[in-house]
Amino acid sequence: MAGFCRNAQGVACLGSAALGELLDRAAVPTPAYVYDVDAVIAEAESLRAGIGLAHLVAYAVKANSAGTLVRAGCGADVVSGGELALALAAGVAPGRILMSGVAKTDAELDQAIAAGICAIQLESVEEVQRVAARARAAGRRARVSLRVNPGVAIDSHAHVATGHDEAKFGILRAELGEAWQKVDAAADALDAVGVSAHVGSMLQTPGPYLESARVLCDVARARRARASLEIIDFGGGFGIDYGDRPTAPPAAFGSAAAELLRAESLGDLRLVLEPGRALVAPHGVLVASVVQGKLSGSRRWAMIDAGMNDLLRPALYGARHRIEPLERPPGGALYRVVGPVCESADDFGEHALGDPLPARVVIRDAGAYGFSMASEYNGRPLPSEVFVSDGSVTKLSARPGVETWVKRRLDA
């Protein structure tokens, strides 16, 4: 797999110098996200081929909503009207889109019903009647699936564990009977096509994923004894190795899921997987300029022009990303790398940047939950985005100047 971020062996392969030249040639202002589009497409294709084309890889758009990536050949898992509109506009067929989310507004439900998407994932008993009412009002039928809370706790940061019994997501197993009853009572408006689960993010091995999937298979079998079912959606959550935790590749999760379905004698159902992070995170980097160093007591700081508003994960989850000089290999003096935002949480941890400090650094594995979580906090415009294919820049969205932000806030 070609790419400047990592090759199949995990080694950065379009040398840092080449990445620097590419950014200089395109005159890209930092901070800048740079994505290897070919690697994302290859990752998605290999997962799709691995599980079989009759099944569906529904890319979790929240991970990175760039149209280039949404168009990479997968279906889409969306969680808002905005993401739904984007997926449709990017050319994803409605029959390959699922909508999750615990608080879908009436307008968002109307949008999904009008588009005729593959399934609206119902996350509560209360939502059953809301969707039925919106479908009746539109004079249409809505395809729905029940998102089951599998009651599986995973070894991840609390903010990314979603399948335990205290989570706001999904319907508890104990309440499934009531949910199905309500779905069946609304058969004039609802087509109950599936069941789904999403146990959380950053899984290192397929173990907890399969634990949740087994619960879902039991739910599917019980439902099938009484009614028909088309799809079974095991969710996303495949982790990646951010440099410190060896992690199974997406294909390992995919083949384990397909195998489980066969072993559970449910192989005729359409399997849906909803990976986000694993398809894009390793294939994107955030390049930042070093603004200045600071020696304070015994601590050496490197102040960079990317902050928590550009890459929130370290402040939000305590996540650690590898940070290396752009134009030379990492090594030498350790620096505490921090951004410009006026928050102590704006801290990317200690990294071997060496002396003298490099002019630019590259923050690795930033392709997912990077730009999509970026904000304009502290009056800082959103970062640049650069899309690279076959070694050339194919698309560039340069960081806007401050004028847009000033105007919007002035008018507020």
Ligand SMILES: Cc1ncc(COP(=O)(O)O)c(C=O)c1O
């Ligand atoms: C319902 C659902 N599906 C899929 C995903 C994607 O998860 P990941 O990016 O960890 O694969 C998420 C992430 O929050 C989610 O909530």
